[in-house]
Amino acid sequence: MTPNPTRPDPVQPATEDARQLAHRLLTLSHAALAWEDPDTGTPGISRIAFARDPQAGLLTLISGLAPHFRALRDRPDCALMLGEVGDTGDPLIHPRLMIRARAQFVAPDDPARPALRDRWLQRSPKARAYIDLPDFAFVRLQPASALLNGGFARAFHISPEDL
């Protein structure tokens, strides 16, 4: 997402259509998360549960057994990608939203947690089986920048305020 100095930035400023498409992708309940392995300094990747919570913003719920749990504790910079691949055509024509973010763990005694937990369960009732296990944590994903790719040569910058 960093412009290459040797040629013009191929990414356009956001249009209203691009912002609407980004908002649709933010309703998905899962994402791919890129993180940095604190032991090796190399990239790791995981599927995460995802929600855009009306108060807490971009949010995930992570098991302490997941490799990205400790990674995000030690190296909070991460990136997430939202978007499904449809059945037809080239997989790269289907829209996806890439967000650079910083992880902030929600403490078990955070006063915002009970309401946030209740809203998560309203959206994902099956999470009741594990949401209160002691090694699970909610993690806010504070966006720093975002890129919407709507297919070949259709890329847009989306500002964090629009997420």
Added chain:
Amino acid sequence: MTPNPTRPDPVQPATEDARQLAHRLLTLSHAALAWEDPDTGTPGISRIAFARDPQAGLLTLISGLAPHFRALRDRPDCALMLGEVGDTGDPLIHPRLMIRARAQFVAPDDPARPALRDRWLQRSPKARAYIDLPDFAFVRLQPASALLNGGFARAFHISPEDL
């Protein structure tokens, strides 16, 4: 994927079923790729076209305009995730394969490239529109380790030789 010394590794050795599931996921034509931004040292994420080529192994085709093109040139360590999320149930129950890899660009005059290009087009005829553009490159993704997650508490190590 690095074992945590403070508790037992929650990931099991591969079973025959796990290897077969990994092979099914390797037939997908797209993946999520985690990479490191050479400017900031922080994670980035992209959707990539993917194939397991019978000769070249794990393979992608990348546009020079994509942010991960320069990133993989400068920092070849990366991680990919293969797997679709189905329509029903918790998104985390659907299987996915995470592979730590190292990117190797295929030179335009690499003697293996013509056959590799022809096989790519057999699988993805629509790639004919861009496969020969001068800033596109094939990139081999040499696997270092892999983890198959088949749902809650069903994680398996998959060795690179099994990919």
